[in-house]
Amino acid sequence: MNPMIALENRYCAHNYHPLPVVLTKGEGIWVWDTEGKRYLDMMSAYSAVSFGxxxxxxxxxxxxxxxxxxxxxxxxxxxxxxPFLQRLCEMTGQDKALPMNTGAEAVETALKAARKWGHKIKGIPDNRAEIIVCHGNFAGRTTTIVGFSSEPQYRDGFGPFASGFVSVPFGDAAALEAAITPHTAAFLVEPIQGEAGIIVPPAGYMAHCREICDRHNVLLICDEVQTGLGRTGCLLACDHESIKPDGLVLGKALGGGLLPVSAFLAREEVMNVFTPGDHGSTFGGNPLAAAVGAAALKLLHEEGLIERAQILGKRLLDGLRAVDHPAINEVRGKGLLIGLELKPDYVSAREFCERLMERGILSKDTHSTVVRFAPPLVIRKEEIDAALEVIGAVFDSLPEPHGRSVDAVQSIAA
Structure with a gap:
């Protein structure tokens, strides 16, 4: 075993199951391990390294x-x-922002805002506000958030959990409307579910949700921690259906891949429920985070990264869909956020990622069946094509039903 891996195993809590590689340097879309081998980063730290x-x-x-x-x-x-919050609000069309550090902190901020708005503005009795969420959601790891997760492992042993959450199927607007009661304050939704396996809802879903929330005086809060800031080929994933949420959660890429920066943004009526002492964070909105966040937002437009994500995402999506192999169940995504779902009886997503790693591509599995492809938005078409060649080689290397194995293409890591 690599001594660095052994040391981490000895002293670090085993709350992750990393691939067996020890990284020491990164530049652009590339990272290097301690042995000097180069890898193409197709994960971007779950979109946090969108700028490379x-x-x-x-x-x-x-x-x-x-x-x-x-x-x-x-x-x-x-x-x-x-200046940082002004740029952020003007870009997203929101009135005000509350800066935090991690995505989970920003989601917790959104939950507090929704509950207090529900009580103070909508008139829901105190301690009775409900928030609707979706099956398959992932919004972080705090006890409140895992309490409304539908993933058993995320909940196992961590209760008791906070009440006040109602879960409905993702992509089903009728289910949302059926779940709304006079006590409903907000609907918290990822426009595309990331951790669930890059699940894209039916066309028109977000627009329908917007109409339903308007009609019932329910806040629509979009969790765009993974999907925001150009990742899906628009500034925000909700922009694909030209809808504006009442609240917006951003993080990951907002820190430019250098430090944690997040924010909850909302229209004025929602944000004004906060008064001094209601909420805070020692590090949230610190000058260092604000300077990097502002530079990242400026860079997003100066380098045309949103347009690149749209064009190169289509190239990657089309390339993956062109692969003809019986192990593939489905390829789905938008922009440079793509999930490759594999048939579990053929190959696990973990094994597929390990085979990719051997050939110089780093990705990560989710829910054991989906391989995630979300490279930095600075990637070029030549590198997309090289990655597709290697992915094809990994499929060729998989044992056929009768056991034959082929390795057709050399690694780009050479």
């Missing part, structure tokens, strides 16, 4: 601000937070 590893513009913003002022807490104003 160590983007020089973002690293420069980080270093410049770190040498001036990094953390003050929100006990004081700084010259970085206002």
């Amino acid at each position: 590893h160590g983007h020089p513009v973002l690293v420069s913003a980080l270093m410049t601000q770190a040498q001036r002022l990094a953390v003050t807490s929100r006990a004081y104003h700084t010259d970085q937070l206002g």
Whole structure:
């Protein structure tokens, strides 16, 4: 066993099951292990590294601000937070933002806002507000959030859980409407479910949800921690159906792949339920995070990354769908967020990722059947094509029903 892996196994909680590779350097779409082998990163840290590893513009913003002022807490104003939130609100069409650090923190912020809005503005009796969520949701790992998860492992042994959540099938607008009661404050939804296996809802689903929420005076809150900031070929995944949510959760890519930055954004009526002392975070909105976040948002447009995700995502999606192999169950996604679902009786997604790793591509399985492909948005078409060649080679290397194995193409990692 690699000594670094052994050391991590000895001293780190076993709450992850990483692939057996030890990374030491990253640049752009590439990462290197301690042996000097190069890999194409097709994961982007679950979309957190959308700008690639160590983007020089973002690293420069980080270093410049770190040498001036990094953390003050929100006990004081700084010259970085206002401009950052102004850019973020203007880009997303929201009125106000509350900065946090992780995606889970931003989701918790959204839940608090929805409940207080439900009580103070909508008139729901105190402690009776309900929030509707979807089967297959993933919004983080806090006890409140795992309490409304439909994944048994995420809940096992971590109760008791908070009440006030109602779960409906994802992609079923009629089920949403049927679940709404006078106590319903909000509907929290991922426009595309990431951890569930890159599940894309039927066309028109988000627009229908918007209409239902309007009619029933229910907040529509979109969790775009994974799908936001260009990942799906639009600035936000909800932009594909031209809808504007009442609340928006962003994270991951907002930190430029350098540090955790997240935010809950909302229209003024929703955000104004917060008063001093209601909510906070020592690190949320710190000058360092604000400087990097603002630089990341600017870079998103300057380098045309949203358009690149749309064009290159189609190239990758079409290329994967062109692979003809009996192990493939379905290929789905939008932009550069794509799931390759495999037939579990043929090959596990974990094994497929290990075979990819051997040939110089890093990805990760989800729910044992889906391989996730979400490379940095700075990837080029030549690298998409090279990745498709390697993916095809992995399929060729899988044993046929009678046991024959073929290895047709060399690794791009050579």
